[in-house]
Amino acid sequence: MSDEPRFDGRAVLVTGAARGLGRAYAAFMAERGARVVINDIDAKAAVEAGRELGVAIAVGDVSTEAGARTVVESAGSLDVVIANAGVSWHRAFAELTAREFDDALAHNLATTFHVVRAAWPHMTQRGYGRIVTTASGGIFGIAGRAHYVAAKGAVWALTKTLALEGEAHGIQINCVLPWGLTRMARPHSDAPPAGEAAAAVAWLCHEECAISGEAFTVGGGKIARVVLERSRSVAADPQRIAAQRTAFTALMNTAD
Numbered sequence: 001m002s003d004e005p006r007f008d009g010r011a012v013l014v015t016g017a018a019r020g021l022g023r024a025y026a027a028f029m030a031e032r033g034a035r036v037v038i039n040d041i042d043a044k045a046a047v048e049a050g051r052e053l054g055v056a057i058a059v060g061d062v063s064t065e066a067g068a069r070t071v072v073e074s075a076g077s078l079d080v081v082i083a084n085a086g087v088s089w090h091r092a093f094a095e096l097t098a099r100e101f102d103d104a105l106a107h108n109l110a111t112t113f114h115v116v117r118a119a120w121p122h123m124t125q126r127g128y129g130r131i132v133t134t135a136s137g138g139i140f141g142i143a144g145r146a147h148y149v150a151a152k153g154a155v156w157a158l159t160k161t162l163a164l165e166g167e168a169h170g171i172q173i174n175c176v177l178p179w180g181l182t183r184m185a186r187p188h189s190d191a192p193p194a195g196e197a198a199a200a201v202a203w204l205c206h207e208e209c210a211i212s213g214e215a216f217t218v219g220g221g222k223i224a225r226v227v228l229e230r231s232r233s234v235a236a237d238p239q240r241i242a243a244q245r246t247a248f249t250a251l252m253n254t255a256d
Contacts, residue, residue, distance in 0.1 A: 005206045008033035012205065013075045015062050015115055016085030018045035021134075021178050021194045023053070025082050028198035029205070030055050037075040041085065041107075063106045068114035072122070080130045080205045081119045085111040088136075088148045101147045108151035113158065120171070129171035130205045133159045137177045137217060156215055156226075163213030172212035174204045177226060179219030196220055 012029050016022040018040035026049075030036040036055040040046035043059050050057040058074045061067035062085055072078065086108040091100060112133050123129030136152040138145055159175040166173055178197040200218035203209055215226040231254070236247035 004032070005203070005208060006033045007080075007202075007206070009035075010079040010207075011035045011037070011075070011077055012080040012082065013037045013039065013058065013072065013078050013115070013119070014082045014084055015039045015071075015111060016041075016134075018042050018049045021197060022082070022084040023049055024195040024198045025084065025201050026055060027053050028195070029080075029202055032202070034080070039071050039075075039085070062111045062115045064110075065114050065117075068111075068118045072115065072118035077126070078119050078122060079128065080132075081116060082132045082134075082201065082205065083112040083115050084132075084134045085115075086134060086136075086152075088138075088145060090144045091147065092144050093146045096147055101150075104147035104151050105154075108148060109154045109158070112155050116162065116173075123166075123171050124169040127170040128207075129166065129169070129173075130207070130209070131162070131166075131171065131173040132201055132204050133173065133175045135159075135175050135177050135215065137179065139177070159215065160213055167212065172209070174211055174213070175215040176201055176204070177215060177217045179217060194219075 007029050012034045014022050014026045014036065017026045017038035022038070022040070026036045026038050030053055036053070037058050038046055038050055038053070038055055039058045039060065039062060040049070041061055046057045046059065058071040060071040060074070062071055116131055116133070119129070133155050135156045136148070138149045139153045139156060142149055156175050159173055162173050176197070197219035200216065200223055204211060217224045217226060231251060234247040234250050237243035
């Protein structure tokens with residue numbers, strides 16, 4: 001279509017882009033004129049993906065401050081960051097170790113924090129930036145993945161806050177909860193091809209998009225806005241447990 005938005009002249013960094021969703025985002029935007037740079041913790045896979053897609057690569061572990069800084073600096077002046085890197089695995093909460101919990105935060109939350117933090121001063125200096133972070137539908141709860149869900153919930157909260165801080169600097173940031181068939185999908189998943197989430201992510205990265213501070217599920221030809229909202233207040237005597245019980249009951253009976 002002639003009115004399809006393009007990204008000519010825009011520099012885009014996609015983390016976790018050797019495979020799956022990240023690779024789909026990179027390919028989609030490169031086809032529409034963007035100068036794409038991909039990053040992945042698997043350097044060999046990133047090199048192969050870069051060669052196949054005809055895009056540049058930036059080697060570095062974005063779960064560390066130094067690694068993320070290296071990746072951003074080697075990517076050059078950036079207009080767009082798609083913070084897609086993340087990992088997931090199943091572990092019952094009772095069996096989850098502190099080390100595994102820390103690893104989940106490092107590879108899902110810290111990867112987002114460090115790469116966005118490294119790109120932030122460049123974007124503020126230029127007065128322009130588009131950022132997309134990646135949470136997960138798992139934030140609604142997945143038994144056996146408390147570590148992963150906690151990290152992804154934090155990504156969503158971080159996004160909401162950065163949207164407030166970025167407004168004065170021309171930086172817009174949104175969060176996606178993508179639905180697509182990747183290596184992290186649960187066994188026998190009915191998830192659609194990863195590429196079906198790419199157009200929605202691309203729009204959130206476009207200069208004409210005015211959305212910021214929002215979260216959306218994307219993929220499979222469907223988009224839904226995800227919101228965190230507060231219900232109406234119910235008065236309750238602060239000194240009486242019975243009054244609190246009544247208030248909680250009233251709220252739960254009117255909940256959607």
